[in-house]
Amino acid sequence: MNDLLAQFFDLNQFSQAPLAGEYNNWLVALSYIVAFVASFAALTIFARALGQRNGLRRKGWQLATAFVAGIGVWSMHFIGMLAFELPVVMKHGVALTLLSILPAIAGNYAAYSLQLQIKRLAERKRLSALHEKSLIVASGSLLGAGIGLMHYIGMAAMQLPAELRYDIGWFTTSIVVAVVLGIIAMATYRNYQVPTRQGGHSNRLQLSTALIIAAAISGMHYVAMIAARFYPTSAAELITGSGHDQHQWLIYAIALSVILIALFAWLSSALDKRLQNTSRAIRQSDRKIRELAFNDSLTGLPNRRSLLEYLDSQPAQNQQGECLALFLLDIDKFKVLNNTLGPTLGDLLLQSVTHRLERIPMDVHMVARPSSNEFAAVARIPCDGNPASAQSKALELARLMQDNLQQPYSLKDYRHRCSLSMGLTLLNDSAVSAENLLVQAALALSEAKRSGLGQIQLYHREMAEAIEKRVRIEADLRYVIENNEQLELYLQPQLNAQRKVIGAEALIRWQHPDFGFISPAEFIPLAEETGLIIGLGDWINEQACQIIKQWQQLGFNHLVLSINVSAPQFQQLDFVDKLNSLIRQHDLPKGSLKLELTESVLMQNVDDVINKINELKQLGIQFALDDFGTGYSSLSYLMKLPFDVLKIDVSFVRDMFESPQKEAIVQTIVQLAHNLGLKVVAEGVETEKHFDYLSSLGCDYFQGYLFSKPVAESEFRSHSLILQ
Known part of the structure; x- marks a missing residue:
């Protein structure tokens, strides 16, 4: 060793x-x-x-x-x-x-x-x-x-x-x-x-x-x-x-x-x-991009894309006999809150609604935010082969959800109470795509909002048919305005107390090749929503000037033609210039054209309205205040605005003998107009009793079915009343 x-x-x-x-x-x-x-x-x-x-x-x-x-x-x-x-x-x-x-x-x-x-x-x-x-x-x-x-x-x-x-x-x-x-x-x-x-x-x-x-x-x-x-x-x-x-x-x-x-x-x-x-960093960016692509940045909820993917992944029915229910919620008057108190409180409200939706003690499987002030919730409702029962349970769930969400919100130092409109639809057919399901809920929501604030509407097939018809009507209306087809002005005579025709009101009519006669009450609001009312109004003005020119050529120099002017049309900056150009082009005599304005026109800038009316009156155009008493009537309008005629709405005249209040209103309007130096036209005169009573009140002009319904211009010229 x-x-x-x-x-x-x-x-x-x-x-x-x-x-x-x-x-x-x-x-x-x-x-x-x-x-x-x-x-x-x-x-x-x-x-x-x-x-x-x-x-x-x-x-x-x-x-x-x-x-x-x-x-x-x-x-x-x-x-x-x-x-x-x-x-x-x-x-x-x-x-x-x-x-x-x-x-x-x-x-x-x-x-x-x-x-x-x-x-x-x-x-x-x-x-x-x-x-x-x-x-x-x-x-x-x-x-x-x-x-x-x-x-x-x-x-x-x-x-x-x-x-x-x-x-x-x-x-x-x-x-x-x-x-x-x-x-x-x-x-x-x-x-x-x-x-x-x-x-x-x-x-x-x-x-x-x-x-x-x-x-x-x-x-x-x-x-x-x-x-x-x-x-x-x-x-x-x-x-x-x-x-x-x-x-x-x-x-x-x-x-x-x-x-x-x-x-x-x-x-x-x-x-x-x-x-x-x-x-x-790339992975984090990809993750962030994915979050932005599939989630709402303000509330963190899944966005429209995520909602559609989720709906696509869900079977219409499961083994327990449940069907899928989609609820689409909209905060009523949200823009008013944003515009008055600022977007910060608006964002707080959206976040608060999110928190409540996520904590609702009900069987809600998913909550999403598909658009600005809209929220979506997905739940499963017992079907048991009974559609009526499933609809009833879905509406009950919608009301519970709405009651919870409409409780007051504390937004910093401001206590806010809001209402929510809701549209809902049930999916019990796997052939319906997620996109169509969301469209159905949106249609139901639109119908709910048209019904008023805080309403709930269940989707039914007629809604889609109505939307399809609306889209078709909008496209066809655009076409007929541009091509001067299918539209026609009908005239309803206006008479004095001696039953002599002194003029007529022009009323537009549309004879559709597929849908037949389409009421102005249906396509005029659509034209106002889509902006087509401007082109439609220009067409009416052109046709009215041509009719007056024909009257002049036939010797009807005493007749006055009244046409209705919408608020969007009257607010156009070039409205006066375009009308002046038409009057000069057709060489219309002064006093032969009368414009009827509703009180909605007067709700805008009153000084601007006064200036336009005065400019047009210098061209010889008369003015009538239409449907007086049905809107936000104000005596200050009558004192400031240089109207020539006041029209009593048909809703007062037709039922004035069944309602003492309406009879008193008619009497007051006639007296008020005369005291202000205005002529009065009564619409809706349908019986001799109407005519006699209005004549006794001193009403100046009359219009209604007692004399004639609205007729084509050629028929109007051959009418016995005008030939007297």
Whole structure:
């Protein structure tokens, strides 16, 4: 046993003194710098391994860490050996020199593998404090063992005319230094790994770890060199000067190579980190884009696209005999809140409605926000093969939902109460697409809003048919206005108290080739909604001027033609200019054209209305206030506006004998008009009793079925009344 130990340790078996060596201090410093640079680069690379989710990529960075760290240990040892100068010629065996790299790489790989294991166990919350400490000690010990084994294999590669033995005390100290500093380095690096402790000190801790690892490598090496004893053999020839002068260029080449390797590794790590961050940013952007594509940014609810996808994924009926119900809700007068109190409170209201919808204690499967102030809710309703029962249960659910949502809202310091209109539809046919289902709910909602505020409407097939007809009528109305087809002005005579025709009111009629006669009550509101009323009004004005011109040519110079003018038409900036152009074009005499305005026209800018009326009166146009008493009547209008005629609405005249109140209103209007110097026209005169009573009140003109219904202009000219 002693013989075996004597092959490695110095047991005083040599009689001569060992050779005395010297160190090149510059190379010693260089060896530590190389160890530090390599260690810091290895830690930087290992940070990439820690952040990898992909196992193959993690292994790759782990191997790169061990390789750079091992090369650093080996290079430090090699430079440190060359820094040690003995008075004999010294060489290194190639095989053992290269083989010594492997323990350094293996020791670093094992140490950093345990660090990865510590991190994974901590993330899974399966790491106790004792287990963590034992793994840190193990990783530091493996690192120190790899450094020590590398050193002593490298020392065995030395070829010189001397026997190498080690002092047992210093040998033990070198191993202890390597292991203890390795453990301290790994413990420090564990600090670096913990995010809660990391904060703004991660770079400082990484730097500290690299300094400690470099100290472990260098400390172990130079303590081991103190333990080394070189006893010259009989063949030893002492030399003067440095025995390593011929290796100076190799020393610096190795140092430069290590630094370049470390720099390359650091740049690769930094580039990978940048790519990872870019990839992460792209994924986050994709996730954000998807959220924006499928969710409403204000409320976080699914948007229209998400709602349609959800509806497409739901079966119309399930095994429990339930059918899908879609509720579409609209906040009534939401724009009023936005315009008066600002969009901030409007947004708060939308968010508050969202919170209530999501917390409604009912079987609602999904809540969405398909448009600005509309919300959708999807639920399942028991069907049991009874559509009427399913509809009743859906309406009951709608009322419960509406009652919950119409409770007052606290918007900052403002208490707001609102109503919600609702349309709903049931899906019990899988052939109906999600888009059509949403259209059905929207049609029901539109019908509910037309019925008033806070109404609930269930979809039925007639709604779709009505919409289809409405779309067709709108398109056809646009066509007939542009092409002057199918439309015609009918005339209803107006008579004085002597039953002599003094004029007529022009009423538009539309004979559709497919739908037959379409009432003005149906297409006039549609024209106003779509803006077609402007073109339609221009057509009426043109036709009216042509009729008056024909009357002049036939000698009916005393007749006055009245035409109705809508509010949008009268508000056009060029209304006066266009009418002036028509009057000049047809050379109409003054007083032959009368414009009938409703009180809706007067609700706009009164001063502008007065200016337009005065301009038109200078052209010889008369004015009548139509349907007086049915709107927002105000005596101030009659005082300010220069009307010529006041028309009593048919709703007062027709039923005035059945209602004392209406009879009193008719009497008051006639007296009021005469006191203001206005003529009075009574519409809806259908009986002789009507005529006699209105005549006794002093009514000036009469219009109604007692005399004639509206007729075509050719029939009007041949009427017996006008020929008298």
